[in-house]
Amino acid sequence: MSISTASKALNNTGRMGDETRERVKRAAADIGFRPNALAKGLLSNRTFTIGLLTNDTYGRFTLPVMAGITEALVDHGVSVFLCTIEDDPALGKVHVDAMLDKHVDGIIASGKRIDRRLPVDLSNLPVPVIYAFTEGAPGSVTFCADDYQGAALAAEWLQGLGRRRIAHVTGPESFVSVRERAKAYRDLAGDGLPVMYGTWSEAWGHDAVAQLWSVTGAKPDAIFCGNDQIARAVVDALRERGVRVPEDVSVVGFDNWEIVAAQTRPPLTTVDMNLKALGREAGLTVLALAEGRSVEPGIRTLPCELIVRQSCGGSPGR
Amino acid sequence: MSISTASKALNNTGRMGDETRERVKRAAADIGFRPNALAKGLLSNRTFTIGLLTNDTYGRFTLPVMAGITEALVDHGVSVFLCTIEDDPALGKVHVDAMLDKHVDGIIASGKRIDRRLPVDLSNLPVPVIYAFTEGAPGSVTFCADDYQGAALAAEWLQGLGRRRIAHVTGPESFVSVRERAKAYRDLAGDGLPVMYGTWSEAWGHDAVAQLWSVTGAKPDAIFCGNDQIARAVVDALRERGVRVPEDVSVVGFDNWEIVAAQTRPPLTTVDMNLKALGREAGLTVLALAEGRSVEPGIRTLPCELIVRQSCGGSPGR
DNA sequence: TCAACTAGAGAAAAGCTTTTCTCAAAAATT
DNA sequence: AATTTTTGAGAAAAGCTTTTCTCTAGTTGA
Structure with missing residues (x-):
């Protein structure tokens, strides 16, 4: 049995008797033959x-x-x-x-x-x-x-739930993603509230809530966050202030980072990319x-x- | 110039004039020659x-x-x-x-x-x-x-800080790691407090704190947690109860999962594997x-x- | 000056497949 | 029965390196 015949048998190429082809295949299977990918690649x-x-x-x-x-x-x-x-x-x-x-x-x-x-x-x-x-x-x-469409999804969802004073707490403005998301937010839900740029940290989420709740007057009824870590901190900060999530304020995250989104209490509604x-x-x-x-x-x-x-x-x- | 000579020149093998070797190397660099790893591997x-x-x-x-x-x-x-x-x-x-x-x-x-x-x-x-x-x-x-040594490290650290009533809140007992860590804890610091087995979730960390603080009598002055997620929840739960970390209670985590350990407030002292x-x-x-x-x-x-x-x-x- | 070496370079094989070509034998046609 | 066609299988080359072997030309020593 020549090498070339065997090759043709295994690749179903060339012409040969069905019997021969089968015999070769069986033999190959028996000895556990694996073609060398290196030679093939060469x-x-x-x-x-x-x-x-x-x-x-x-x-x-x-x-x-x-x-x-x-x-x-x-x-x-x-x-x-x-x-x-x-x-x-x-x-x-x-x-x-x-x-x-x-x-x-x-x-x-x-x-x-x-x-x-x-x-x-x-x-x-x-x-x-x-x-x-x-x-x-x-x-x-x-x-x-x-990013624009994802942020729009979040904004529309919040509006669909009847939320009208929606805040946007997000990451550094230097990120294109941040600007795109903020644009969608402004186009759809930015009724007077300025976008709050910060860092991608939980600390910033806490800070932002403190800022939002330190001013007198109407508070937001929803917060759209630039990522899940910020959202988690926002949820935590709201709870610590006695603000109920989602009853008083709805929160949306971004990223759907399971490890954060699912462990937050309550678990985060969030945008998955x-x-x-x-x-x-x-x-x-x-x-x-x-x-x-x-x-x-x-x-x-x-x-x-x-x-x-x-x-x-x-x-x-x- | 033959292929074999070139090969020898580039690999510093064989014998040939230095001048030839250099010339080959220069030429190879000029045309950006890269030996084919497939052929080599073959x-x-x-x-x-x-x-x-x-x-x-x-x-x-x-x-x-x-x-x-x-x-x-x-x-x-x-x-x-x-x-x-x-x-x-x-x-x-x-x-x-x-x-x-x-x-x-x-x-x-x-x-x-x-x-x-x-x-x-x-x-x-x-x-x-x-x-x-x-x-x-x-x-x-x-x-x-x-795992034993890592847990011992944590226990000894807590004891070195003067902590005496150390609790151990950890994951499911079915994990060998959990049992090893618990063994070290018991060998070194388990003065009467039972090991608290649970799940690897933040929910369990909250629960455990609730349990520990629901009984009357002396409370732990330190909690050694089976992983960072539990530790994070423990820290959060303690803060929510007005217990100060680290002043009143010290908390140690396990894993040094930056994303959790560094974002916890205060950031977690933890065991890195x-x-x-x-x-x-x-x-x-x-x-x-x-x-x-x-x-x-x-x-x-x-x-x-x-x-x-x-x-x-x-x-x-x- | 001739023999014996040595240095330098090239030829060839090996490693494993696939593909193309060739060839012999069997089948089909005239 | 002789010739053409078809079928099945093997030989050889290609893909790229490295290594071993061979060979020529030049060098050294006698």
Whole structure:
């Protein structure tokens, strides 16, 4: 039995007797034969391997993205190198070089905010690069969540519940996401209340509540928070003041970070950016590029989703 | 110029004139030549690639371990496939098969508790397997944190601060880690107070405080918690009751999960399991095995470390 | 001046698959 | 029965490096 015949039998290519083909397959199964992906890759220029580059050390955003990528690609036999670079250009280069040496089929760059680049040059690489939840190079394919739509979802939900004096306590104005969310808030629910910019910390959530409740006059009946950590602190601060959530004030978070949103009392109604779906899209896109299919460049915005828990009142159906 | 001469020049092997060697190197640098790792791997049976298998979807434990592995191995040119399998044996097999096809140099299995196996058979694999923060097969190399020592660290710290009535609020007794920590607590500080087993949730932390403060008589002057989430809830519950932390009661957590420990008010003094160091050791060990060096099998226990913040009083120097 | 070495460079094989080409034998056609 | 066609299988090359072996030309010593 020649090697080439065996190869053809296993790949269902070439022409040969059914009996021979079956015999080869059985024998291969018997000895537990596994084709060497290295040899295959050497020949086909496909390694069924991609690299995921990120500077999100905690994995807050990258892990869901990664889960999506893996979910989409595992069926295609693709494995993922995860490379965490801590805003260190040298480390970034080392990892990218290692990935290129290993002939990854493509690279997905990810991060922790959509208006910052990774500290590494990914232009003119011999493999396709796509960006997910990080700023992409001009002319590249970039996936990100629709902050405006997500914030609108929150604002509309609060209004649908009858809330009229809605405050917005959010992160630093330097973030594009913050500005987008604030814009949606102002367009839909910003009736006179100024947006309160701060930091992404619980401390800021406490502070903000203190500020809101220190002034005389009507208090907000809802607070839309820039992320779940702020929302959690807001809920805690309100409770400490004897303000009931959700009876007196509804609170909405952003991110749907289970670990925070579900542990808050009451659990947070919050906006989910669908990072897993984003990862899936990114994975399928990089695969398409790796296979030579052409993909329209540009920024693809994926819709957010409102996860209804108990911090607003209302129920999933409204 | 022949290919073999070039190869020898670049690898500093063979004998040839210095001038020739330099010329080759310069030319290689000029055209940006990168040796193909696939071809190299085909020949040497080393791919400089390892797989990290885990069922810890949130990455709470796996990400620090991964960071350690990467840190230790990136200098050796090793890249890491991260495969998250959600307690799904079929998915596990798919990932392991994909890794074997790609001829990883080794596999590190990790998880979210040290007394559970991953739902996938890693025995009799053609590559070395080592276990980090998950239960290993008999005769394997396993790394884990020293729960007893870590808990002892906490207990001794509290005693050193003059605390005498120390309570222990922890997770489910079914966890080996819980039992180990409770043992250390009882050996060192369990003067009559029963260990309070519960769940790994903030709700349980609140409950436990309610229980402790509902009985008449002397209250604890310190609470050693089984993880940071419980500790956080304990601190919150105490504050809500008007009990001052750390003046009236000292609280110690476990895990040093920054996201929780640092956001708690006051920030938590807590036990760090040094998962990054654990990852480093695991990485170096799997590399050693891949290189054919022999490694003593058994369970390697790495010491924990106390991270002093403000929930106990005291200062890093005591 | 000739023999024996040595230095430097190239040729070839190995590692594992897939694919294309070739070839022999069997089947079908005239 | 002879020729063409089809079928099944093997040989060889390609993909990229490294390593071992071979060979030529130049050098050294007698």
